[in-house]
Amino acid sequence: MASVLSKKFLLSFLLICLVLSPPQARAVITCDTVFNDLKPCLNYVLVGGNVSTECCNGLKSLITNAITIEDREMACSCVKNLATATTDEQVDRAASLPGKCGDLYI
Template sequence: MANVLSKKFLLSFLLICLVLSPPQARAVITCDTVFNDLKPCLNYVLVGGNVPAECCNGLKSLIVKAITTADRQSICSCLKSLATTATDEQVDRAASLPGKCGVKVPFKISRDVDCTKVK
């Protein structure tokens, strides 16, 4: 009888823990989202010139959407992946966008950023 009660108690305890524990955060933002929001920045990153207002609006929109750590890490990973195929000048222009747009991005835009450390 005591064995049955302890099993029921353990099962009840585990069920309560599952219900009360916060869910694992999964990224909602995909690389498609990143590309679509930052598409207006493409010409600036590729060849330079003036940063279009639509680019800054897209960057601001993307950062506002990044409500979880997983979202921010996903954005970082997408940008890092794109940076691996870009020239140094293109990476430098991309990295300058937050400053030019007045947007705080929670990671450095570079090939070397460790996206797992983005919070």
Template sequence: MASVLSKTFLLSFLLICLVLSPPQTRAVITCDTVFSDLKPCLSYVLVGGNVPTECCNGLKSLITNATTTEDRQMACSCVKNLATAATDEQVDRAASLPGKCGVNVPFKISRDVDCTKVK
């Protein structure tokens, strides 16, 4: 009888732990997502001019969909990788997009941002 009770207690304890433990999150944002959302910004970043409305909509969509820390860190890493192939002027234009679009981006758009610190 004691053995059955201890097994029942253990099983109940494990079930409670499983229910109460926070779910594991995985990044939903991929670099393909980032590229797709920010593709309308490409002409502005490359040559300047006016920021297209579609660019701001894409940036807003990206930030809205980056709901977890992992999503934001992934988005940061993708943008950082794109910045490594850009000129200083292009990086400056890309970095100006959040202000021009009125979007709060949770990381600095630059080549030297530490994406592991993005929360």
């Protein structure tokens, strides 16, 4: 049950982050874009340690680029697909990324 709640928290938090960007007309991003932006975070999410600058830059890029409703829905779907095979610890580390990366709305 805790695993489901943790995953829901992570996905809810990411969705809130994506929703806060003002909508503009732009093509829908792809899962490849989402995966490429988040790929530098993979080591931290899987095993812990330090959050790299590249990870924070990728997370900021994803939030900046997911500005339309379609973009946000696609990003959310892609993140959900990534989260299906994670442990509770990995979900907790992923959920901690925005706090570790500082102000993501610059």
